[in-house]
Amino acid sequence: PLAAAMAAKRGTDEMRDRVVLGEFGVRNVHTTDFPGNYPGYEDAWDRRRFEEAFRVDIIREEEGALEFDMVGIDAAIANAFRRILLAEVPTMAVEKVFVYNNTSIVQDEILAHRLGLIPIRADPRLFEYRNQGDEEGTEIDTLQFQLKIKCSRNPQAAKESSDPNELYFNHKVYSKHMTWVPLGNQTDLFPDADFRPVHDDILIALLRPGQEIDVLMHCVKGIGKDHAKFSPVATASYRLLPDITLLQPIEDEAAEMLQKCFSPGVIEIQNIKGKKVARVANARLDTFSREVFRHEGLKNLVRLARVRNHYIFSVESTGILPPDVLVSEAIKILMGKCQRFLNELDSVPME
Amino acid sequence: VQADGTDGNCVTFVLHDEDHTLGNSLRYMVMKNPDVEFCGYCITHPSESKINFRIQTRGGLPAVEPFRKGLNDLMGVCQHVLNTFEVRLLPEELSGL
Helix, strand or coil: CHHHHHHHHHHHHHHHHEEEECCCCEECCCCCCCCCCCCCCCCCCCHHHHHHHCEEEEEEECCCEEEEEEECCCHHHHHHHHHHHHHCCCEEEEEEEEEEEECCCCCHHHHHHHHHHCCEECCHHHCCCCCCCCCCCCCCCCEEEEEEEECEECCCCCCCCCCHHHHEECCEEEHHHEEECCCCCHHHHCCCCCCEECCCCCEEEECCCCCEEEEEEEEEEECCCCCHHHCCEEEEEEEEEEEEEECCCCEHHHHHHHHHHCCCCCEEEEEECCEEEEEECCHHHCCCCCHHHHCCCCCCCEEEEEEEEEEEEEEEECCCCCHHHHHHHHHHHHHHHHHHHHHHHHHCCCC | CEEEECCCCEEEEEEECCCHHHHHHHHHHHHCCCCEEEEEEEECCCCCCEEEEEEEECCCCCCHHHHHHHHHHHHHHHHHHHHHHHHHHHHHHHHCC
16 A cells, blocks of 8 residues: 555656656646645645745856756746747847849849848847837937948959959948948947947848949847847747656667667666666757657667756857847846736726 | 626636737746636637636635736746846856856
8 A cells, every 4th residue: 555655646746747758649748736636735836935946057158059957947937938039039120221222133122131131239228119100210219221332343353264253343242241320329329339230241142243232221129029030049949858767677789779769878888797787877968759669679668758847948049149138138028028917907997 | 908707706807919928827827826716818819919818716816816916926936037047147157167
């Protein structure tokens, strides 16, 4: 009876904390730890318990990418952060393109579309959103850029050459040719700022002698929900921490086969008393291809699962803002949403 | 925000300009409240950006209370996540991760 009770508790623990990958489907997907579901478990929201169990670990921080772990929150909130990172953190991007002269092969609207997608290095927190219906734009919500370039023939090129780099000047239009044109008092507001595209070597168009492009661009602040060009991340994703358990000891040939079934580094083979025994070394590296289930002998000896509240986030920024700033901004935006509804609740009287 | 319901115990809030981002996380926080008998949200039509958020309480508790508590709890969670995250960023820069 005690063993049975312990086994039952292990079973419910598994249901509460692990998402199990079976051969033909995934089990225990939904969060079930709400008050009243499990007798004997304290599931009501307890802020202190949450704060004790919660932790954040920064795994790797590179120039444009950040990998960090969040342990102890639920899928709903982790997903909310991911959705906000993709679609609701504002950035500046080219919205209106005033074409004064475009004699290139690239059509006006295609050129405008390409210009809109170029990430602009401008901190969006310094700017406001443009008011609805405002066509002109003021200093506090618009950045103006100019692209003026004309292609001409190189008189000193060799007679027989066919290399366009030699024959023509300015035949490739790069993003470095975009120059900032300060509006109004922007030179006073931003004395040290240098607004330009994040990358200088984005090819916008190709020209031939006699063709020119002369456009003026207005950048405004927007969010990814409106148009994907405003999304500040190259991508933001998360995965759950894998949890691989060997239900029985696996030896010799089976151990070798097991090692091949998982990503390199996950299973290591140790030599214990002359026999090769498999051991789970680092489950985190696994990408869960579920190759184990294709081998009849191995599939019942391993349990593949994921830890339900351990999220491995990976955020790559396009360069406008560093990824740690992006995550902080996303959390602040979720707080702002809650605050908005709290304010409405307090101001509107409920009947 | 609009609310309509039968007797104050079951209320359906209509939240405009919201989607799964706030809907699912708020639903989770409200479900963690032991006084709530039922909590759910749905998006009435994908072309309209509004959600119907329904709360039913047991006992005579007005449904606005768990809604308010859920919002406050979610704010608390975000604040704590932000603090923990920013604290973790500082020593890394100092010690060169």
